[in-house]
Amino acid sequence: MRETFAATVSEAMDRDPRVAVVLAAISAGMFRSAAARHPGRVVDVGIREQAMIGVAGGLALTGMRPIVHSYAPFLVERPFEQVKLDFAHQDVGAVLVSIGGSYDASEEGRTHQAPGDVALLDTLPGWTVHVPGHPDEARAALESAIPGDDRVYVRLSETSNRAPRPVDGRLSAVRTGSPRSAGVVVAVGPMLDRVLEATADLDVTVAHTSTVRPFDRAGLSALVGAAGNADVLVVEPYLAGTSAHEVAAALVDRRHRQLGLGVARDRELRAYGAPAQHARAHGLDAEGIAEAARGFFLA
Numbered sequence: 352m353r354e355t356f357a358a359t360v361s362e363a364m365d366r367d368p369r370v371a372v373v374l375a376a377i378s379a380g381m382f383r384s385a386a387a388r389h390p391g392r393v394v395d396v397g398i399r400e401q402a403m404i405g406v407a408g409g410l411a412l413t414g415m416r417p418i419v420h421s422y423a424p425f426l427v428e429r430p431f432e433q434v435k436l437d438f439a440h441q442d443v444g445a446v447l448v449s450i451g452g453s454y455d456a457s458e459e460g461r462t463h464q465a466p467g468d469v470a471l472l473d474t475l476p477g478w479t480v481h482v483p484g485h486p487d488e489a490r491a492a493l494e495s496a497i498p499g500d501d502r503v504y505v506r507l508s509e510t511s512n513r514a515p516r517p518v519d520g521r522l523s524a525v526r527t528g529s530p531r532s533a534g535v536v537v538a539v540g541p542m543l544d545r546v547l548e549a550t551a552d553l554d555v556t557v558a559h560t561s562t563v564r565p566f567d568r569a570g571l572s573a574l575v576g577a578a579g580n581a582d583v584l585v586v587e588p589y590l591a592g593t594s595a596h597e598v599a600a601a602l603v604d605r606r607h608r609q610l611g612l613g614v615a616r617d618r619e620l621r622a623y624g625a626p627a628q629h630a631r632a633h634g635l636d637a638e639g640i641a642e643a644a645r646g647f648f649l650a
Contacts, residue, residue: 352507353450355486357381359493360418360448364389369416370497375403377421377450404430407445408437416446416497422456423449423465423506431471439475444500446493448507453589453614454629455509461621466614469563470593472504479503480564482540482588487515488561508588509626510541520562522570527577528556533648534582535574539563539594542586542635549640553648555584563587563594568601581607584647586640590614591633610647612640 357378364370364385371392372382379395386393396402400421407417419426426449427434438445449468450456456463472478479501481492489507495518496503517523522537526547532554538546543559550557556578560567575581583598591613598609614633622628630636634643 352483352486352489352509352511353378353381355489356420356448356493356505356507359490360497361385363418363493363497364392367416367497369414371410371415371417373403373407373410373417373419375400375421375425377425400425401430401433404433405437408433408441408443411438411443411445412441416444416500418446418448418497420448420450422451422463423453423468424451424463427468427471427504428465434472435475438502439477444502446496446503446505448493448505450507452506452508454620454626457624457626457629460623461619466590468589469504469506469587470590473564473593477502478564479562481505481518481562483507483518483561484512484540484543484559485515486511488518488540491515491518492561506540506589508541510588512541512544516543516559516561518561520560520565520567522558522560522567522574524556524558524574526550526557528554529579530577531579532556533578534580534584535571535578536644537571537583537585537594537598539585539587542588542640545635545637545640546586548637550644553644555644555648563597566594566597566601568597571598571601572604575602575605575607580648581605582648583607583609584644585609585611586635587611587613588635591616608647610643612643
């Protein structure tokens with residue numbers, strides 16, 4: 352997805368003179384050619400993430416379309432005050448594109464992990480959040496976001512599903528359960544393949560989305576209405592329960608149960624390890640999802 356991001360943005364710079372890239376050292380080498388073609392439109396501020404956001408906010412005020420990129424903790428968490436003030440408060444837009452979300456960069460330690468990034472942006476108004484599950488979805492999300500003037504966060508991942516799904520802001524049913532099914536499983540972005548494997552022996556509807564904000568409340572309501580049960584399991588590749596309030600709002604008119612799987616809130620893993628080991632520890636591998644799904648739907 353990272354290579355797709357760099358190629359897509361570089362192509363957009365050739366077409367649109369408004370597009371500028373703002374970096375804080377990360378991925379600078381991927382934009383050397385674009386910088387040579389478009390002097391002054393690739394700005395590397397060095398390891399100064401707060402300044403990176405401030406520069407992007409200033410560019411947006413002049414009518415430019417800044418694309419801002421770094422690891423998720425350096426893009427959302429460290430400069431959050433600047434994100435809040437320089438974009439939201441000034442009511443200007445940008446496209447923030449992260450890598451290393453949650454535990455993708457587990458070998459770099461806790462400094463490079465940000466499972467709470469989507470939840471943190473959720474405290475601010477007006478953000479569209481895309482969580483692609485395939486490089487083609489990343490390209491589609493970027494091509495949709497770059498021409499606009501709004502605030503968009505694109506969360507790239509090292510994990511990819513085998514095939515892309517539409518990036519249209521809607522929940523789409525990938526596998527439909529019977530009229531007497533146990534409920535609905537919502538797989539966010541790169542979690543789809545694992546969810547399909549984990550729920551293969553359950554009578555449930557599996558839906559997918561790569562756009563989590565705004566959340567497709569109407570789509571979830573319709574899927575639950577067609578299912579035999581109003582129980583919803585959401586599997587997200589970041590902080591567990593991040594979309595719980597969205598599910599509650601979507602189903603406010605009916606009794607339902609819900610369970611959110613994601614990176615655990617009640618503990619911090621202090622071992623570096625590999626991403627697959629972190630997934631297992633948080634119950635986000637296929638086996639862990641299967642165990643949680645069976646316990647929830649068959650209880």
